[in-house]
Amino acid sequence: xxxxxEIYSPxxxxxxxxxxxxxxxxxxKRDDLIHPIISGNKWxxxxxxxxxxxSQNKTHLVTFGGAYSNHLLATAAAAAKFGFKSTGxxxxxxxxxxxxxxxxxxxxxxKFTDRESYRDKESLxxxxxxxxxxxxxxxxxxxxxLGAKGCSxxxxxxxxxxxxxxxxxxxxxxxxxxxxxxxxxxxxxxFHGVPVLKNGEFLRKGIDPFLEKPSTYHLxxxxxxxxYGKVNDDLICFVKQFVASTGILIEPIYTGxxxxxxxxxxxxxxxxxxxxxxxxxxxxxxxxxxxxxxxxI
Numbered sequence: 001x002x003x004x005x006e007i008y009s010p011x012x013x014x015x016x017x018x019x020x021x022x023x024x025x026x027x028x029k030r031d032d033l034i035h036p037i038i039s040g041n042k043w044x045x046x047x048x049x050x051x052x053x054x055s056q057n058k059t060h061l062v063t064f065g066g067a068y069s070n071h072l073l074a075t076a077a078a079a080a081k082f083g084f085k086s087t088g089x090x091x092x093x094x095x096x097x098x099x100x101x102x103x104x105x106x107x108x109x110x111k112f113t114d115r116e117s118y119r120d121k122e123s124l125x126x127x128x129x130x131x132x133x134x135x136x137x138x139x140x141x142x143x144x145x146l147g148a149k150g151c152s153x154x155x156x157x158x159x160x161x162x163x164x165x166x167x168x169x170x171x172x173x174x175x176x177x178x179x180x181x182x183x184x185x186x187x188x189x190x191f192h193g194v195p196v197l198k199n200g201e202f203l204r205k206g207i208d209p210f211l212e213k214p215s216t217y218h219l220x221x222x223x224x225x226x227x228y229g230k231v232n233d234d235l236i237c238f239v240k241q242f243v244a245s246t247g248i249l250i251e252p253i254y255t256g257x258x259x260x261x262x263x264x265x266x267x268x269x270x271x272x273x274x275x276x277x278x279x280x281x282x283x284x285x286x287x288x289x290x291x292x293x294x295x296x297i
Contacts, residue, residue, distance in 0.1 A: 003050045003082050007034050007043075009157060011278070014246060022266050023273030027162070027250065029154070032283040033254075037102070040283020042074035044150040045142030048170040050082060052146060054203075058136035058210070062129060064121050067092060068099045068229070070283070070288035071141050076108035085150045087111060087135075091118045098289040123269040143171040147211040151177025154280070155185050158224055162189055163283040164271065167280040168258035170221070170228075172206025174282060191217040194258040197228045224263040229253055230289075236294050252294070253288040258282075 010033065014026045033041040038046065061084045065072035072088045079086035082164045086108040090100070094112040095174055103110060121139065138144075151174045165182070169175050181238045182189050195203050200221035207217070209266060224234050231252045239256040243249055251257050262279055270276060 003054055004047065005035070007157070009034055009154075011158070011160075012248070014279075016245075016263075018263060018266055022269065022271065023275075024266060025276045026262070027277065028279045028281050030248070030281050031154070032281045032285055034283065035077075035206055037106075037286070038074045039079040039285070040281065040284035041151055041184060042070055042142070042283055043078070043171055044154065044177070045144070046074060046078050046138075047150040048146035049136075049142060049144060050078060050084070051136055053084065053294075054082075056136065058084075058134055060132070060135045060137050061138055062087045062089070062125060063138040064089045064118070064124075064140040065091070066229075067095050067097060067112075070099075072108070073099055073103050073106075073286055075138060076103040076106035078108040078109065078271050083136075085109075089113050089118065089121070091115060092141070099286060102153055109135075114205075130276060139273065141173065143173045145210050147173040148160040148177035148180060151172035152184065153183040154178060154179030154210075155187075158278075160185060161276070162276075162278040163275045164190050164192060164277045165280065166192040166194065166262050166277065168254040168282055169195045169200070169203050169207075169222055170197070170254065172203045173210060173225070174280075175203070175217070176207045176210035177274065178280070179207070179212075179215050181219055183211075183213050183215060191215075193217065193219045194223050194261045195219060195221055196224055196257050198226070200224060206276065220261050220265065223257050223264070224258060225252075229293055231291065238263070240295065240297070249285050249288075250281065251285050252291060253287045254284050255281050275289070 008029045019026045048065045061079050090112045238260050239252045
């Protein structure tokens with residue numbers, strides 16, 4: 001039996017004075033509504049990986065992430081939902097936080113790992129599970145060709161076409177999948193990725209290997225706010241204002257940075273008047289749990 005569940009991910013228009021002044025029609029695809037925990041690109045990247053694990057008769061999912069990893073939490077929840085055991089290697093010293101509490105609540109066994117050992121995930125996996133035929137390796141963030149395949153399906157869900165699609169980028173798998181979807185549907189849509197890490201051009205190395213055909217796309221690398229998980233007062237203020245004015249919950253680690261970039265690019269007249277733009281909400285709102293002290297509310 002195939003591992004799947006019905007996706008509910010509507011497209012809503014974002015109304016804002018800035019977009020009206022620029023003559024832009026801006027929409028957001030609400031992948032955060034796919035599942036309370038296995039949301040956004042997390043489910044899209046996991047779907048075919050879990051099916052592959054099932055086809056190989058694997059019963060134990062092993063993956064990797066930081067102490068506030070949405071991927072770890074989504075994998076724990078997916079494992080529980082579909083009858084797998086799960087183990088997560090956590091980068092860094094042992095800590096207790098809300099995210100890891102939820103991972104444990106879903107049955108995930110956590111192995112805290114020093115940062116040097118964490119860099120070589122395959123060696124780490126083999127050290128602990130080399131002789132275990134029941135385990136299935138899932139890379140950090142679900143990075144894989146199968147993950148990109150799941151993300152490509154997003155394009156088939158759209159009933160309208162867009163001039164631009166913009167999405168946050170962490171590993172590049174989601175970006176590759178969406179670009180493949182654009183190519184498969186023979187669209188003229190331009191893809192824009194917003195890396196959430198410093199020196200984001202390196203993400204081309206994470207995107208290009210998963211592309212079905214060489215494609216042109218844009219990376220906007222100036223919106224990392226200091227690096228992964230880094231924020232400043234401007235970003236926090238933007239997130240607070242966006243949530244309060246739209247009722248759409250976002251976090252400042254991924255979707256917040258992407259939307260900040262979208263608004264900033266629009267203010268700089270980057271998009272031609274009349275453009276239709278689709279922003280992808282990639283879920284991950286549990287990332288807010290690690291940012292509560294930044295909001296000062």
